[in-house]
Amino acid sequence: MTDQNSMFNALCRRTFLSRGALGLGAAALSTLAAPRPLHGATSELSESKGVINPLHFPPKAKRVIFLCQAGGPSHLETLDYKPKLTEMDGKPMPESYTKGQPIAQLQGNELRCFGPQRKFNRCGQSGQMISDVFPHLGKLADELCILNSVQTNQINHDPAHTFMNTGSQISGRPSMGSWVTYGLGAESEELPGFVVMTSVGGGPSQPIATRQWHSGFIPSRYQGVQFRSTGDPVLYVGRPRGVGAEEQQDVLDAVAELNQMRQQATGDPEIATRIAQYELAFRMHQSVPELTNIADEPQHILDLYGTRGGDGTYAANCLLARRLAERGVRFIHLYHRGWDHHGSVKKGVADTGRLVDQGTAALLSDLKQRDMLKDTLVIWGGEFGRTPMGQGNGRDHHIKGFSMWMAGGGVKPGITWGATDELGYQAVENIFHVHDLHATMLYLLGIDHERLTYLSQGRDYRLTDIRGNVVKDILA
Numbered sequence: 001m002t003d004q005n006s007m008f009n010a011l012c013r014r015t016f017l018s019r020g021a022l023g024l025g026a027a028a029l030s031t032l033a034a035p036r037p038l039h040g041a042t043s044e045l046s047e048s049k050g051v052i053n054p055l056h057f058p059p060k061a062k063r064v065i066f067l068c069q070a071g072g073p074s075h076l077e078t079l080d081y082k083p084k085l086t087e088m089d090g091k092p093m094p095e096s097y098t099k100g101q102p103i104a105q106l107q108g109n110e111l112r113c114f115g116p117q118r119k120f121n122r123c124g125q126s127g128q129m130i131s132d133v134f135p136h137l138g139k140l141a142d143e144l145c146i147l148n149s150v151q152t153n154q155i156n157h158d159p160a161h162t163f164m165n166t167g168s169q170i171s172g173r174p175s176m177g178s179w180v181t182y183g184l185g186a187e188s189e190e191l192p193g194f195v196v197m198t199s200v201g202g203g204p205s206q207p208i209a210t211r212q213w214h215s216g217f218i219p220s221r222y223q224g225v226q227f228r229s230t231g232d233p234v235l236y237v238g239r240p241r242g243v244g245a246e247e248q249q250d251v252l253d254a255v256a257e258l259n260q261m262r263q264q265a266t267g268d269p270e271i272a273t274r275i276a277q278y279e280l281a282f283r284m285h286q287s288v289p290e291l292t293n294i295a296d297e298p299q300h301i302l303d304l305y306g307t308r309g310g311d312g313t314y315a316a317n318c319l320l321a322r323r324l325a326e327r328g329v330r331f332i333h334l335y336h337r338g339w340d341h342h343g344s345v346k347k348g349v350a351d352t353g354r355l356v357d358q359g360t361a362a363l364l365s366d367l368k369q370r371d372m373l374k375d376t377l378v379i380w381g382g383e384f385g386r387t388p389m390g391q392g393n394g395r396d397h398h399i400k401g402f403s404m405w406m407a408g409g410g411v412k413p414g415i416t417w418g419a420t421d422e423l424g425y426q427a428v429e430n431i432f433h434v435h436d437l438h439a440t441m442l443y444l445l446g447i448d449h450e451r452l453t454y455l456s457q458g459r460d461y462r463l464t465d466i467r468g469n470v471v472k473d474i475l476a
Helices: 002-033 083-087 157-166 176-184 245-266 269-292 299-305 314-326 345-369 434-444
Strands: 063-070 120-123 128-131 144-151 194-200 331-337 376-381 385-391 394-398 402-407 415-417 427-429 454-456 459-461
Touching: 063 157, 063 176, 063 314, 063 345, 128 144, 128 415, 144 427, 144 434, 176 194, 176 331, 176 434, 194 314, 269 314, 299 314, 299 345, 314 331, 314 345, 331 345, 345 376, 345 394, 376 434, 385 402
Parallel strands: 063 331, 063 376, 144 415, 194 331
Antiparallel strands: 120 128, 144 402, 376 402, 385 394, 454 459
16 A cells, blocks of 8 residues: 555656646747737637737728649740840840849850740730730730739749748748638638638649648648548548438537547647637538539539539639638638749640639639629739740749739729839839738738737747738729
8 A cells, every 4th residue: 555655646746747847838838829919809719700800901802812823824925025025035135134143943054035935915995915825814804903023032933832822931831821811710610711722734733732821830720721623622521421410419529528628737729729620620511512512503604614613623623712702711722733834835834824714714703793803802823933034945933023913802903013124034113022912912801911910939920021011002
């Protein structure tokens, strides 16, 4: 009995010391890691309410659909018309443009101008110049705010995606979709606030890592949820055979009780996230099948998009994006992998453009006819552009000036803003940095980008880091 008592006392001492040490450490860590209270912030976060409450500004947009053209579309074959580059085709690239400038795979090679490989047309009443790879989108030129002076910081694919998505080239920071859902919360209790879908085709496709939609140091409930384009949209949401709703609810309740006991003992906020995600997954049993069953879509809508859905195409993802937006998803991020045209840019851009043109135009038209475009911010663009110098019959990576566009959600329609020099190398007029894109996006959602912060490791972090300006000249 004496031995048993001594063992019990030793165990208690060990438990007390270990748990006491962890408790003190956890208390110190929570002080460092907890978000600093914001103006109007609530002490308890939920899926439906974000930390910005009330909003800093009257919002123009309720949601964002970001159409990421992964691989880096050539602005010189799509949205940035450069007749001078045609004149210079085959001639040496003036050293005044490139000396001391970052160049990816062309570094050390003879640099020669490579004229635009596609025909440009004036489109819409606004007369914006759009190439022939976008015949459907060209008809909607009067809805677009074309940005021809975009700049970024990273010249290789993965860090460039990281920078575009998180405002930093350092992996592990929260993605913009996570920042938005953290700030605003979700409108739907039945679906995630941040959804990601991918498609591929038309040209070389660089891989996309799941950390591109991670929540970083923000609670993990705000990370993106990837929906698959074919088969089950979300893995492991369906019930196993022989398990009904009642049995699953019993399991969910039991797991929730265990998690709550553990949370009371540890105070770990990620346990609260886990409980919420189990509950959301249960609700998604009903919401996801209804979302992806497009039998209720009329034939003219299917024809508009050029898809019957569920076929893994970009067009099908665009249709699903509209359905997600209707159901209150806050941030929808579509990736199309197929724009890395180091060779055969003339054919490659046309092939990839053909896969995204109709779906993109259909999404804009569909949102507008449902009176949703006015409060949905649609953004189109890649992680960087391509060089005016040739890489054989293709183009290398380029960060000093490239094109994107925005539409809806409070953006001024039918304008081209900013410009590159006459060869399409350097943004020279109204430079629009990625940080400016993020700041402007948040402003349209009603958020001051300098006040949406999260305290981590002793520092306030934000999506725009220490830069970023709201570009009000492009706002309606």
